[in-house]
Amino acid sequence: METQIFGLIISMGLLTYLVRLVPFLVIKRIRPRRIVEDWITYVGEGILVSLLFPYLLLGGKDFDVSVGNVKILSGVFCVVIALKTNSVILTIVGGIVSVIIASRILG
Amino acid sequence: MPPFRTLKDIKKGIVDSLLTLPSFSFVGIIFGIYGMKQGLGLGKTVFMSMMMFHGAAQFVALNLIAEDAETVAILIAVLFVNIRFVICSSGLAVHLKNLGLGKILLISSMVTTPTFAIAVNRFLREGGNWHYLLGLHTASYLTWIVATLIGAIVGMKIPLFIQEGMRFAFYALLIGLLSIGFKNAKNLVNIIICAVVSIFIYTFTKTNLNIILAPFIGATLMVIREQWKRKFLV
Numbered sequence: 001m002e003t004q005i006f007g008l009i010i011s012m013g014l015l016t017y018l019v020r021l022v023p024f025l026v027i028k029r030i031r032p033r034r035i036v037e038d039w040i041t042y043v044g045e046g047i048l049v050s051l052l053f054p055y056l057l058l059g060g061k062d063f064d065v066s067v068g069n070v071k072i073l074s075g076v077f078c079v080v081i082a083l084k085t086n087s088v089i090l091t092i093v094g095g096i097v098s099v100i101i102a103s104r105i106l107g
Numbered sequence: 108m109p110p111f112r113t114l115k116d117i118k119k120g121i122v123d124s125l126l127t128l129p130s131f132s133f134v135g136i137i138f139g140i141y142g143m144k145q146g147l148g149l150g151k152t153v154f155m156s157m158m159m160f161h162g163a164a165q166f167v168a169l170n171l172i173a174e175d176a177e178t179v180a181i182l183i184a185v186l187f188v189n190i191r192f193v194i195c196s197s198g199l200a201v202h203l204k205n206l207g208l209g210k211i212l213l214i215s216s217m218v219t220t221p222t223f224a225i226a227v228n229r230f231l232r233e234g235g236n237w238h239y240l241l242g243l244h245t246a247s248y249l250t251w252i253v254a255t256l257i258g259a260i261v262g263m264k265i266p267l268f269i270q271e272g273m274r275f276a277f278y279a280l281l282i283g284l285l286s287i288g289f290k291n292a293k294n295l296v297n298i299i300i301c302a303v304v305s306i307f308i309y310t311f312t313k314t315n316l317n318i319i320l321a322p323f324i325g326a327t328l329m330v331i332r333e334q335w336k337r338k339f340l341v
C-alpha cells in the first residue's frame with residue numbers, strides 16, 4: 001500500500017510536469033487554437049463542478065435538499081462569500097467556520 | 108558569479124512572489140492539515156506538494172485516494188484539473204522563445220496559474236525574462252512546500268471539532284475557484300450542465316465516472332454551442 005501510494009504520487013507528479021512542459025516544447029511550431037483553449041477552460045471548470053455537486057446533494061447516496069443538510073447550507077454560504085469577496089482564502093475560512101457552527105446547531 | 112542584471116531579475120521575481128504568499132501559504136497549510144486528516148502521513152503529504160505543486164489537483168487526488176477510487180480515474184481527474192496549465196505554459200512560452208532545453212525543463216516544472224498571471228503581466232510591459240521567472244517560480248514553490256510542512260506538523264494538534272470542519276475545506280476551495288464562473292453567463296451554463304450530468308451519472312453508476320465524463324460532455328457541448336453561434340448568429 002505504501003509503495004502504491006508513492007508510485008501514484010510520482011505518476012501524478014510526472015503527469016502534472018508533462019502538462020506544464022509540453023507547451024514549452026511545441027510552442028515554436030503550433031499555438032493552441034481558440035476552440036482548444038475554450039475547451040480546456042471548460043474542462044478545468046467542469047471537473048471542479050462534478051466533484052462538488054454530488055458531494056453536496058448526494059452525500060448520503062440519496063438526494064438530500066432539506067434545510068437540515070449542513071453541507072448545502074455551508075455550500076450556499078460559501079457561494080455568497082465567493083461572490084461577494086472573490087477571495088478563495090475567505091471562502092475556505094467561511095466554509096470551515098460555517099460547517100462547524102451548522103453541525104453543532106443541526107447535528 | 109552571475110552578472111548584476113541577472114541577480115536583479117531573480118530578486119525582482121522573488122519580490123513579485125510575495126503576491127502569491129497569502130494564498131500559497133494559506134492553502135498550503137490547509138493542504139498539510141487535510142493530508143494528515145486523510146491519513147496520508149507527514150512524509151507523503153509533503154512529498155505530494157513537492158511532486159505536484161498544485162493545490163486543486165492535490166486536494167482532488169487526496170479525496171479520490173481516500174475514496175479508494177481507481178488509479179486510472181485518479182490520474183484522469185488530475186489531468187483534467189491540470190489541463191489549464193497548457194494555457195499557462197503556452198502563454199509564458201511565447202514570451203520566452205529560444206530557451207535551451209535545460210532552462211525549459213527547469214522553468215516549466217513550477218508553472219502555476221497565479222504565477223503565470225503575475226509573470227505575463229510583467230512580460231507584456233518589460234518583455235520575457237527567464238531569470239525573473241526563475242526567482243518568481245522558485246520562491247513560490249518553496250512557500251508551498253514550507254506551508255504544507257507547517258500544516259502537516261500542526262494538523263494533528265488542532266482540536267477535533269475544527270479537524271472535522273477541515274473536511275469541508277476542499278469543497279469550499281472548489282466553490283472559491285468557481286466564483287468567477289458563477290458570475291459569467293457562459294461559464295454558468297457550463298457549471299449547470301456539468302452539475303446535472305455529474306449528479307445523473309453518479310446516481311446511476313455509483314462510481315467516479317462522473318468526474319471524467321461530466322467535464323468532457325460539458326466542455327464539448329459548450330464549444331459546439333459557441334461554434335454554432337459564431338456560424339449562424341454572426
